[in-house]
Amino acid sequence: MATEIEAVAKEVITSLSNHVQIPTFSSRPDGLTLAAAYRVTPLLRAAFEARGERITGRKIGFTNRQMWKVFGVEAPIWGYTTSRTTHELSDVQIVALNEFSEPRIEPEIMFGLKSQPTVAMSDSALLDCVEWVALGYEIVQSIFPGWKFLAADTVAANGVHGALLIGTRHAIAPRKTAWQRELSTFEVELYCDGKLVQRGAGSLVLDSPLRALRRLVELLAHDPHNPPLCAGEVISTGTLTLAMPVKPGECWITKAAGIPLEDITVRFG
Numbered sequence: 001m002a003t004e005i006e007a008v009a010k011e012v013i014t015s016l017s018n019h020v021q022i023p024t025f026s027s028r029p030d031g032l033t034l035a036a037a038y039r040v041t042p043l044l045r046a047a048f049e050a051r052g053e054r055i056t057g058r059k060i061g062f063t064n065r066q067m068w069k070v071f072g073v074e075a076p077i078w079g080y081t082t083s084r085t086t087h088e089l090s091d092v093q094i095v096a097l098n099e100f101s102e103p104r105i106e107p108e109i110m111f112g113l114k115s116q117p118t119v120a121m122s123d124s125a126l127l128d129c130v131e132w133v134a135l136g137y138e139i140v141q142s143i144f145p146g147w148k149f150l151a152a153d154t155v156a157a158n159g160v161h162g163a164l165l166i167g168t169r170h171a172i173a174p175r176k177t178a179w180q181r182e183l184s185t186f187e188v189e190l191y192c193d194g195k196l197v198q199r200g201a202g203s204l205v206l207d208s209p210l211r212a213l214r215r216l217v218e219l220l221a222h223d224p225h226n227p228p229l230c231a232g233e234v235i236s237t238g239t240l241t242l243a244m245p246v247k248p249g250e251c252w253i254t255k256a257a258g259i260p261l262e263d264i265t266v267r268f269g
Helices: 002-018 034-050 065-071 123-128 151-156 173-185 209-221
Strands: 055-061 077-082 086-088 104-113 130-140 161-166 187-192 195-201 234-239 251-257 264-267
Touching (some): 002 034, 034 077, 034 151, 077 161, 104 209, 123 173, 123 209, 130 234, 130 264, 209 234
Parallel strands (some): 055 234, 086 161
Antiparallel strands (some): 055 077, 104 130, 187 195, 251 264
16 A cells, blocks of 8 residues: 555656646546545655745645535545645746646635644634635646546645645734634635636635635544644635636736735636
């Protein structure tokens, strides 16, 4: 089994590096279980670090329950973000799409941790672990053709993560109570070249991005192969809308209402 896990990790890294799609692992004769896929994750981390990347945090996927049946999951999944994939949105002029396989865009709430969260914490205590909140984008990609895969494939592919674009960071402490309420009630609109293409809300992310963070903490607490969250990590909590395909030349804007977060804009080339 160890040899098989190593082979999966090597194939994923090669696919991500060369932007070449591969057949799903779940469709192959030996298949791949979700439990086995999380044994691939530490090997992906080791490969990222071996080529000089620093782990910056985690991305959470499948936070929209409507997607669970489609992909055969019963809970969210996660992947690593690194110093190569994590950027301040203000520093990004144009995102080159040739670096990704079948890229899609997801507006997301992102948290910066100042202390380690634990399973038993109340929502209030959990939010105390968060230093800042931002609205940003995750660019996701599929190393499997046509975005057809199961949960185990997603985990093995590092949560289909491509890039993280972090918007303006806002401190939690001065208005913690308001943030806690707004994260579950705010709404967003996603525009492409000035046309409204999606509406979404914080409530679609497991009822609140804060709840998504909690589910990640719980998931890691039962994971013998991967480390828990720690101070300094950036957590991207899951898409606020459906993930939308993107093309070179497009300009995308997300506008939030009911929460004091600025509009965010990204262009693709």
